[in-house]
Amino acid sequence: AQSVAQPEDQVNVAEGNPLTVKCTYSVSGNPYLFWYVQYPNRGLQFLLKYITGDNLVKGSYGFEAEFNKSQTSFHLKKPSALVSDSALYFCAVRDGTLGRLYFGRGTQLTVWP
Amino acid sequence: GAVVSQHPSRVICKSGTSVKIECRSLDFQATTMFWYRQFPKQSLMLMATSNEGSKATYEQGVEKDKFLINHASLTLSTLTVTSAHPEDSSFYICSARDYSGADQPQHFGDGTRLSIL
Numbered sequence: 001a002q003s004v005a006q007p008e009d010q011v012n013v014a015e016g017n018p019l020t021v022k023c024t025y026s027v028s029g030n031p032y033l034f035w036y037v038q039y040p041n042r043g044l045q046f047l048l049k050y051i052t053g054d055n056l057v058k059g060s061y062g063f064e065a066e067f068n069k070s071q072t073s074f075h076l077k078k079p080s081a082l083v084s085d086s087a088l089y090f091c092a093v094r095d096g097t098l099g100r101l102y103f104g105r106g107t108q109l110t111v112w113p
Numbered sequence: 114g115a116v117v118s119q120h121p122s123r124v125i126c127k128s129g130t131s132v133k134i135e136c137r138s139l140d141f142q143a144t145t146m147f148w149y150r151q152f153p154k155q156s157l158m159l160m161a162t163s164n165e166g167s168k169a170t171y172e173q174g175v176e177k178d179k180f181l182i183n184h185a186s187l188t189l190s191t192l193t194v195t196s197a198h199p200e201d202s203s204f205y206i207c208s209a210r211d212y213s214g215a216d217q218p219q220h221f222g223d224g225t226r227l228s229i230l
Contacts, residue, residue, distance in 0.1 A: 034218055043119065043206050043221035044157075051216045090156065094219075099145060099210055101219060105156045 002027050002093045004074075006104035013081045013111055021076040021107045023091030032094040033074045034101065035065055037087045044090060050074060061085070081111045116140055117209050119222025127230055128199060134192045134225045136207030142187040143209035147219065148180070151204045163190040197229045 004025045013019045025031055032051055036044035048059025055067045065076045076089060091104040116139040124132050136146055144165045149157040161182050162170040169182035179201075181193040190209075194201055206224040211217040 032216070036221070041204075041224065041226065043117075043223040044208075046218045046220065049216070049218050099219075100147060100159060100162060101208075103156045106154075108154075 002095050002102045004033075004091045004093050004102060004104040006089075006091055006107045008107050009105070010108045010110065013109070015083050015111050015113050016080050019078050019081040019085070019109065019111070021089050021091075021109060023074045023076065023104060025072050025074060025091075025093050027093055029096055031067075031074075032096060033065075033067065034092045034094065035059065035063070035074075035076050036090045036092060038090065038106075039087050047076070047089075083111050083113050085109060086111050117207065117220045117222045119207050119225055121225060122223060123226045123228075125228045125230065126197065129196055130229075132194045132197055132227060134194075134205055134207070134227075136190045136192070136209065136222050138188045138209045138211070138220075141209075141211040141213060143190075144187060144212060146184060146190040146207055146209045148182065148190075148192050149206045149208070151206060151224075153204075157206060160192075165190075194227065197227070199229045202227055202229045 034049045035047040038044050047063050048057050050057050050067045058064045063078050089107050092101040094101050118137045120135045146163040148160045151157050159172050160175045163182045163184040165184045171177045184190040204224050208219040208221045210219045
């Protein structure tokens with residue numbers, strides 16, 4: 001069975017500092033991993049994905065994520081946080097056969113000025 | 114980029130009313146769409162997978178007679194909450210995947226806030 005875990009309910013960082021939002025996964029087969037962001041009362045916006053290839057994936061709004069097979073992790077990172085990055089972030093893994101996504105519980109990122 | 118339109122964005126209605134929510138893929142064809150429910154400060158819970166031209170596949174514990182799904186075309190899926198009650202109040206989100214290219218992500222609508230009085 002596919003699953004992801006986001007160990008932190010909240011991450012707080014100061015503007016300009018680097019940020020990391022953690023995600024670990026458990027899959028049978030090759031992992032198809034995604035990060036989405038959700039702003040209040042909105043749907044999810046796609047940030048980036050890992051399917052195959054380079055372990056460092058670059059996405060929207062300056063975000064990137066590093067796929068680490070040995071640690072089964074896919075942490076989201078950004079070198080310099082912005083206040084506007086404050087939102088709810090979801091890590092997800094896709095079932096290769098059915099195409100459905102399995103989401104982590106979400107991490108609330110707060111960037112303070 | 115790929116866009117999914119969800120309508121309405123907000124519904125407030127009396128108990129016993131049936132509410133229809135539409136999900137459209139605007140610039141791609143989606144043979145499969147997904148319906149989720151989200152409670153405050155929680156993750157998304159998959160309710161059902163909507164398949165064009167066939168019956169939806171419901172997740173365990175989701176009442177198919179309560180949450181009717183119709184996927185009549187490659188760009189439109191609808192979710193009808195029948196005889197809604199206050200416990201059905203929630204944030205409902207649809208998503209669709211563009212299967213035209215390999216490894217396309219799912220794209221999400223902006224959600225529908227349903228409030229049953």
